[in-house]
Amino acid sequence: MSLMDRIDNCHRHDLSRYVPFKVDARQVGFMRRDMASELRRFPSVFRVAADQVSVAEHLDSFDYRSAAIDSVMRELRQEGFIRGWRDELFTIAAHFGAEPLFDLERAGVPLFGVKAYGVHLNGYVRRDGEIWLWVGRRAANRPIEPGKLDHLVAGGLPSGVKPFDNLIKEAAEEASIPKELARRARPCGALSYRMELDNCLRDDTLFVYDLELPADFVPRNHDGEIADFRLLPLSEVERLLAETEDFKFNVGLVIIDFLIRHGYLTPDDPQYSALALGVSRRP
Template identity: 80%
Template sequence: MSLIDRINVCHRHDLSRYRPFSVASSRVGFMRADMARSLAQYPSVFRVTDQSVSVAEHLDTFDYRSAAIDSVMREMRQNGLISGWRDELFPVAETYGQPPLFDLERAAVPLFGVKAYGVHLNGYVRRDGEIWLWIGRRAASRPIEPNKFDHLVAGGLPTGMKPFDNLMKEAAEEASIPKELARRARPCGALSYRMELDGCLRDDTIFVYDLELPADFLPQNNDGEIADFRLMRLGEVERVLAETDSFKFNVGLVIVDFLIRHGYIAPDRPDYSDLALAVARKP
């Protein structure tokens, strides 16, 4: 494996295996055939054909759609068709910033292949002119990629919360970063990817932040989602990312972006152009 392989993993998908999912004539996602067959059992909520899936036309408001779809999702959970239930709602819209068409339980988002959003924080320190990156290891109980390396702070963007507010919340919960320190986080753009994972389609956008931390800062987890933390030189981060599968699937995309922006990966490196263009790739 290599850094470019880690990026390419985040873009591997075959839409021919999925049916488009629409709401009010807007295509908002893609789903597997078996999911479509399961939804066909609820004709008052979903219209299912061999080519597509859509929300029933009479569910013509946000509240009606959200309530009806949530009822189906809870029944599917009871039947063992949805695992990792989070009791956390994500907004579903055609594009970011548009009014949501309905809210969807987070565990069901990949099953519908709808766009989801999150925040990732590169928390770093400087020692003797060298940048070190704080890395968290995900708890064994996490439903996705347990025990894998992750960012110091990361989290999905739920309904009704702005990205920076979510970053502040996650910074306190995941790493005990004081508010006055977390507020110094600098927005550094967004990265998007569409990939198949565990038989579902993830269509995600990550809002990226950088935060330079005091040299004596020691993160502590409060929500049980991170098992431990370690401070790593960028060279070690690159080696582990390129040579092992220790990092969560989407973390490599954000780390390579960080390495480029901070000059660790520079234009005189042979793979610079490939990496820079791959990071900026759109789904």
């Protein structure tokens, strides 16, 4: 494992295992072939061909599509085909800010290989001129990467919620960060990746924020998603990223970007150019 491995792992995928998923002739995802086969049973909602899957033409509005697709998702859930149901809807569109096409249960998003979005917060403090990063450990019951190290605050972007509003909400739930303090978080860009995980395709964009916290701040979790927190110097964070698999798969991408932006990694490092270009790689 190395820092570059962390980046490369977030971009490993084989699209030959998937078929395009389209809405109104616009490709919005890549669907697993077994998922496509399952959807043949629902011809009033999906048109399944050998080389693509599309939403039926008569479902020509956001509301019609959302309701019809949700009914299929719930039936597949009852049959055990969809696991990890979250009762949380994500809005599906060709790209961020584009016309919303339909809402989809979060657990179904990787099955369709559609774009999803989230927020990640680098919460840090300064000690004797050095930066220390707050890191959370995911609860053992999390559906994805239980027990792995994670950001102080991170979460998917639900339907109808703006990224910064979502960050404020997640900050309170996950780390007990007061709203007045969370509002000081600074947007620092977005990172995208496309990777295969658990036999699904994740096509994600993460909105990244930095927040310098008071030296005496101690996070406390309220929603049960984080088991505990630790405050680590950047040298230890880098070691864990480079030498272990302790961190959740996409967290390394965001932290490497943080290490570069804050000057911890510099052009004197032989891997600097590859890392800097790698974190900004487009799927």
